[in-house]
Structures are given as C-alpha cells and as structure tokens.
Amino acid sequence: MAAETGTPTTLTLKSNDDELFSVAESAAILSVTIRNMVEDGCAGGVIPLDNVDGKTLASVITYMNGISAIPADEEKKKSYRDKFLSDKDFETLADMVLAANYLNMSCLMDAVSAKIAQVMEKKSVGWVRRKFGIENDYTPEEEAAVKEEHKWTFEGVETDDDN
Amino acid sequence: MASYDVPNDIVENILLRLTAKHLRGLKAVCKSWNTMISDPVFIQTHLHRSKYSHLFQSKLSLNYYGEGACSSSSSARSRDKYRLFELQGEKKFLIVEELVSPYSGWKAVLCSCNGVLLLTDSLSRLYVLWNPSIRAETEIWFPYDFYDRHMSYGLCHDPTFDDFKVVFICLDYYAVFSCKNNSWSMKNRFSYTGRVKNYSRGIFVDGAIYWVWRRETRVEEIVYFDPSDDKLRVLERPKYVEERGKPIYLADLGGRLCVYCNGRDKSVVRIWTKELKGSDGGSWKEVMTVENVRAPVRWLRPLCFLGDKIVIRLNVLKIVVYCPREKTFEEVGVEGFRLSSFELVPYMDSLLFPTRTNKQTRKRKYIEST
Numbered sequence: 001m002a003a004e005t006g007t008p009t010t011l012t013l014k015s016n017d018d019e020l021f022s023v024a025e026s027a028a029i030l031s032v033t034i035r036n037m038v039e040d041g042c043a044g045g046v047i048p049l050d051n052v053d054g055k056t057l058a059s060v061i062t063y064m065n066g067i068s069a070i071p072a073d074e075e076k077k078k079s080y081r082d083k084f085l086s087d088k089d090f091e092t093l094a095d096m097v098l099a100a101n102y103l104n105m106s107c108l109m110d111a112v113s114a115k116i117a118q119v120m121e122k123k124s125v126g127w128v129r130r131k132f133g134i135e136n137d138y139t140p141e142e143e144a145a146v147k148e149e150h151k152w153t154f155e156g157v158e159t160d161d162d163n
Numbered sequence: 164m165a166s167y168d169v170p171n172d173i174v175e176n177i178l179l180r181l182t183a184k185h186l187r188g189l190k191a192v193c194k195s196w197n198t199m200i201s202d203p204v205f206i207q208t209h210l211h212r213s214k215y216s217h218l219f220q221s222k223l224s225l226n227y228y229g230e231g232a233c234s235s236s237s238s239a240r241s242r243d244k245y246r247l248f249e250l251q252g253e254k255k256f257l258i259v260e261e262l263v264s265p266y267s268g269w270k271a272v273l274c275s276c277n278g279v280l281l282l283t284d285s286l287s288r289l290y291v292l293w294n295p296s297i298r299a300e301t302e303i304w305f306p307y308d309f310y311d312r313h314m315s316y317g318l319c320h321d322p323t324f325d326d327f328k329v330v331f332i333c334l335d336y337y338a339v340f341s342c343k344n345n346s347w348s349m350k351n352r353f354s355y356t357g358r359v360k361n362y363s364r365g366i367f368v369d370g371a372i373y374w375v376w377r378r379e380t381r382v383e384e385i386v387y388f389d390p391s392d393d394k395l396r397v398l399e400r401p402k403y404v405e406e407r408g409k410p411i412y413l414a415d416l417g418g419r420l421c422v423y424c425n426g427r428d429k430s431v432v433r434i435w436t437k438e439l440k441g442s443d444g445g446s447w448k449e450v451m452t453v454e455n456v457r458a459p460v461r462w463l464r465p466l467c468f469l470g471d472k473i474v475i476r477l478n479v480l481k482i483v484v485y486c487p488r489e490k491t492f493e494e495v496g497v498e499g500f501r502l503s504s505f506e507l508v509p510y511m512d513s514l515l516f517p518t519r520t521n522k523q524t525r526k527r528k529y530i531e532s533t
Contacts, residue, residue, distance in 0.1 A: 094169060101173055109176070117180035125191045133168050134193050146191045152298060153188030 011038070012046045013061070019054035020046065027064040032104035051102040056095040063108060081111040090119055090131050122157050175199060179209050183278075183296035183514045203325045206514045210277055213512040245295070247510065248497070253469060253484050255496040265293055265300040272506060273316040276367035278513025281318045281329060292318075292327065292342070292517060299516045303329060306347055306528040307338055313358075317365025317372035320515060321390040327517040330372060330388050332359050332395075339393050342517030347528070350393065359386075366413045368420045369439050373398065373413055383411045385422065401435045401447040414465045415509050422447075425460050432456050434465060434473070454490050464507065476507060 009025040011034070029035040037047060049057060063084055070076050088096070093116050100108040120128065125147075129136060138146065147154070178186060178200065186209070190197040199205055247260040264282065273281045273290075282291045288305040317330040326343035340347050357378035365372040365388075376386040376397070385398040401422060404411055409424040420437040432453040438445050451473055456463070464476035472486050474495065483492040 097173055097177075098169065101170070113173070113177045114180055116177050120177075120181065121185070125189065128189060128192050132174070132192075134196070136192075137194050138191075143191060146197065150187045150190060153184050157188065 013057060014046045014048045015052055015054040015057040016048075016050050017054050019057070021057060021061055023061050023064060024068075027061075027068040030064050030068060030105055030107070032106075034103065049103070052099045053095070056092075056099045059092070059096060060099055060103065060105075060108070067107070077107075081107075085111060085115045088115070090116070093119065094131070124154075124157050124159065127158070171195075171199070175205065179205070179212055183209070183213075183294075183512050186514060187297050200514070203322075207322055210511070210513050210515055213278075247295070248507075250467075250469070250474065250495070253472070253493065253495070256482065262295045265291060265298075272508045274318045274365045274367070274372075275508050275510065276318040276327070276372075277320050277515050278511045279318065279320070279327065279515060279517075280508065280510075281316060290329070292329070294513060294516045295510075296512050297514060297516060301342075301517060301519055303340055303342075304525045305331065305338075306526060307336075307349065308527070313361055315359035315363060315365065315374055317367065317374065317388055319367050319370070319372045319388065319390050321370070323391070325518075326390070328388075328390050328393075330365065332374070334358055337395065339388075342519055345519055348393070349528070350395075355386075355395075355397070356380075357384075363413065366415050366420065368415050368418060369437075369445075373420055375411055375413055382408050385411070385413065399447075401449065403433065403449075404435075410460070412460065412463070416450075416465055417468055421450075421465055423460070423463070423465060426452060429460070430454065430456050432460055432463060451485075451487055453485050453487070455492075466507065 010022050011025050011028045013021045013023060013028070013034075015021070025038060029038060034047065052060070066080055066084060067077060070080055085093070093112055097109065097112045097116065100112055123131075128134070136143065174196075178189070178196075181189070186200050190200050245262045245264060246258045247262060248256040249259045251257050266284075271283055273283055275281070278296055279292055279294045282293055283289075290303045290305060291300050292303065293300040313333070315332040317332075319328050319330070320326070321328060324343060326341055328342070329340040331338045331340075335351075337350050338347055339350065355376070355378070357376055360375040360377040360383060363375040365374055367373075371390070372388040374386055376384045378384065385400055386395050387398050388395055399405075400411070404422065404424055407424075411422050411424045414421040414423070416434075416436055419439065421434060422437075423432055423434045425431060426433045433449060434451045434453065435447045435449050437447055453473070453475065456477075458478050462478045466474040466476055466482070468474070469484060471488070472484050474482065474484050476482050477492070482495045482497065484495055485492050
C-alpha cells in the first residue's frame with residue numbers, strides 16, 4: 001500500500017449527487033467501508049458512495065485530511081475534532097452522523113454524536129421532535145401524563161415556540 | 164427546515180450521552196423513545212458510560228449537611244439538603260447541584276450503588292432508596308428485631324435479574340431484601356467468627372458488596388456478598404496485607420475495589436485495587452504508595468484518580484491531590500462552605516431504580532432459632 005511504495009495513492013470518491021473528490025488513500029481508509037473496498041481491490045476506479053451527498057462528503061474529507069495529519073496524540077486529535085465540529089448546526093451534524101455511520105468511521109461517529117447530545121441540551125420536546133422528524137404518537141392525555149410525571153426535568157428547558 | 168429520519172441505533176448512541184434527568188424528560192417525545200429510555204439494557208449502558216467514560220467529571224460526590232445538630236428542635240423546618248460536587252481541574256470542588264432529600268429527617272447515607280443511595284433516619288424501621296438523578300425514591304421497612312447498635316449495610320444491583328438487594332448485617336445474622344421480590348429473607352451468620360468492622364460501609368463494585376471483617380483474633384479480612392446466591396464469602400487479600408495483618412480499609416476507586424493500609428510505618432499508606440472479574444480472575448495490583456502522611460490511616464478516604472495522581476480526603480477538613488512522583492500534597496479547595504461533618508459518598512448519574520410492583524406489608528418478623 002501507500003507506505004510501501006513511497007508515493008501516496010489517491011482515491012476518487014463519488015457522492016450521490018455525482019460530485020467527484022480526490023483524497024489520499026491513507027486518509028480515506030479512516031473509513032472502514034472504504035478500507036474494506038481498498039483491501040478487496042475494488043478501489044481502482046471511482047468509489048461511489050450512494051448514501052452521502054457532496055456537501056457532506058466534502059466536510060467528511062476535510063475531517064479525514066485534518067485528523068490524519070495529526071500524529072498519534074489523542075489530546076490534539078480531540079481538540080481538532082472539537083474545533084472541526086464547533087460551528088456546525090444540527091442539520092449538518094445529522095448529515096454527518098449518517099455519513100459517518102455509512103462510512104463506518106467510529107471516531108467521527110462518536111464525536112458527532114457527542115456534539116449532537118450537547119446541542120440537544122436544554123432543548124424542548126417539541127424541538128427534538130422537529131429536528132429528528134419524529135411524529136408525536138401519544139394521545140393528548142398520554143402526553144400530558146408523561147410530561148406531568150417528569151415535570152421537574154423541564155426546569156431550565158427552553159420553551160417551545162410552536163406548541 | 165429539513166428533518167431527519169435517523170436510524171434507531173444512531174439515536175440510541177446519541178441519547179446515551181445525555182444526563183439521566185434530560186432522558187427522563189425526553190420520554191415525552193414519542194412512544195418508541197419512551198420504550199428505548201426505559202429499556203434495562205439501555206439503562207445499564209448509560210450507567211456504564213457515566214461510570215467510566217468521564218471518570219472525573221461525572222463521578223460526583225454526594226454530601227450531606229444537616230440543618231443543625233439537634234434534630235428534634237422546632238427549627239428543623241426545612242428538609243435536609245445534599246450537595247453534589249464536581250472536581251474542576253486539580254484545584255477545587257464546585258457545587259454543581261443542591262438536592263433536597265425526599266423526606267425530612269432523613270440523614271445518613273448508609274451506602275450507595277450505581278447512583279442509588281440507601282438512607283435512614285436511624286430512629287425507625289424505615290429506610291429509603293433514593294436516586295437523586297431521576298428524583299425517584301422508595302421505602303423499605305425493616306421487619307426484624309436485630310439487637311445490634313452496629314448494624315452494617317450494603318446495597319447492590321444484580322444486572323442479570325435487574326434486581327436491587329439491600330443487605331443488613333449484625334452480629335449473628337444478616338438479612339437480604341430483594342426489591343424485585345419485594346421481600347426479606349433472613350440468613351444465619353456465615354460460619355466465621357468476628358463481625359463487620361465498625362463504620363465499614365458496604366462498598367459496591369463489580370457486582371458485589373464488600374466489607375472489612377474483623378475476626379475475634381483482630382485479624383481483618385475482606386468479606387463480600389454475592390447477589391447470585393445471597394452468600395457471604397471471604398476474599399483473598401493482597402499478599403502484603405495477609406502477611407502483616409494490619410488494619411485495612413476499603414473504598415471504591417473508579418469502579419474498582421480498593422484496599423489500603425499503613426506501610427512500613429504510619430506515615431506511609433499503600434493502596435491496592437482489584438482488577439475486574441473476568442480480566443485475570445480479579446487479582447490485586449498495588450497502584451500507589453502515599454508517603455509523608457500526617458494523619459491516621461483511618462481518617463483517610465481515597466476519592467479518585469486524577470491522571471497519575473490521586474485525590475484523597477486526608478481528614479474531615481482537608482481534601483488533597485497527592486502526586487506520587489514529587490511526593491507532594493496539594494490542597495483542593497471546596498468553594499463556599501466548610502467540609503466538616505460531611506460524608507462524601509460516591510455518586511454517578513444513573514437511570515437505574517428498583518421497580519417494585521406492590522407495597523411492602525409492614526409486619527414484624529421474628530427470628531427463628533435454627
């Protein structure tokens with residue numbers, strides 16, 4: 001592989017909206033999905049990633065390049081991840097968590113999940129439903145009962161703007 | 164705004180990172196989230212995360228302070244308060260939350276297990292299990308006539324049956340309460356002379372409860388309660404302890420059983436922790452030697468590790484960070500109040516709580532001689 005030949009191998013990744021990206025193999029194999037393809041010899045041409053759009057893939061590749069440039073120092077990697085995710089909104093994070101899941105990148109998956117958890121802090125039940133696209137399947141009576149039972153947990157939670 | 168159909172396992176991976184309090188509120192999102200958050204496996208995984216992944220941020224201490232020494236006075240109007248501390252860096256403890264106990268008059272925290280505490284008012288036969296993270300509490304009524312002022316207590320969670328068991332030990336007997344069965348069972352003392360050492364709190368780690376057992380010959384051993392068969396057994400001690408026969412003390416250090424005692428003289432304290440079961444049969448490993456200690460070892464309470472350092476309560480008023488390389492103690496400030504008369508109890512954010520279907524009947528039971 002790359003380290004043995006001395007010249008870095010480049011892979012071409014294709015998003016589901018047909019954007020093409022070049023990325024160093026050494027960075028791309030952070031994704032177990034891509035690594036398996038490389039090991040099976042299926043990475044000769046273009047690697048199609050059917051579940052990731054161009055915008056998200058660009059972001060993931062930025063992360064791949066950034067994190068693989070950092071030597072084995074967990075502290076520095078962590079601060080890179082924190083900085084990388086600091087300005088992302090919920091929608092971007094949700095796209096990224098799905099992409100990280102599809103690409104099987106556990107470090108990104110964990111970091112994004114933690115960031116989403118942080119964004120969810122103090123958010124109302126209504127906000128969570130909207131963002132996660134969840135339909136409220138409680139009857140009004142049931143919902144009132146569940147909310148009443150856990151009333152104290154809503155102290156300090158932002159108020160809903162639509163319900 | 165776009166919304167996302169995020170698969171369940173990804174949602175679960177996100178929710179596991181939230182606090183127990185937040186999760187209880189999110190039960191209102193929809194039925195499937197309610198089911199997920201109530202699932203015993205989810206609860207156990209959440210606990211595991213809070214226990215080990217943020218060792219120091221989330222391993223808080225619960226602290227009791229009374230409203231005054233005289234509990235019978237009319238000024239005992241407000242309920243007892245507890246404070247939750249978090250270590251900030253190496254310099255100070257901060258109060259992150261103030262909690263009010265579920266009943267007035269409940270004072271001593273007897274023991275704790277996975278975020279659930281056993282409280283007593285030491286006057287009646289009533290005990291309370293309390294999980295402050297989710298503000299849940301349940302009463303346990305003790306039916307036996309134990310004539311022992313020095314009762315010892317323990318609390319454990321058996322994940323196999325999702326059961327909490329409360330253990331009371333006195334001189335001649337011990338009794339076990341299963342929350343799941345909602346009933347007590349009485350056991351004869353195990354065939355061993357001696358008793359639980361005074362003030363030896365039952366330490367719950369790695370699925371069992373541990374106490375220091377003092378034999379009539381004054382030799383101190385470690386006994387443990389195994390929830391799989393409700394038996395008490397003796398645990399092998401570190402070799403050094405076995406050979407020297409010194410007084411020993413137990414603590415929970417980051418989810419592992421810790422034993423400590425004086426070393427070559429009273430200014431030296433040696434600390435061992437036990438590997439978790441399964442790894443290599445749970446052998447003892449000497450983890451640290453604290454030198455230049457100017458307090459009796461019985462006052463010492465190892466609280467937690469901080470990198471290669473250790474946080475120790477040196478005496479009732481002083482918490483220090485000890486650095487074994489430099490052999491130095493650095494005092495940790497506790498903002499806003501005095502430490503005296505506070506007992507620090509290990510605490511963790513947890514969704515766990517015993518499920519009890521029926522109320523316990525309050526009926527006295529007599530110990531049958533066997």
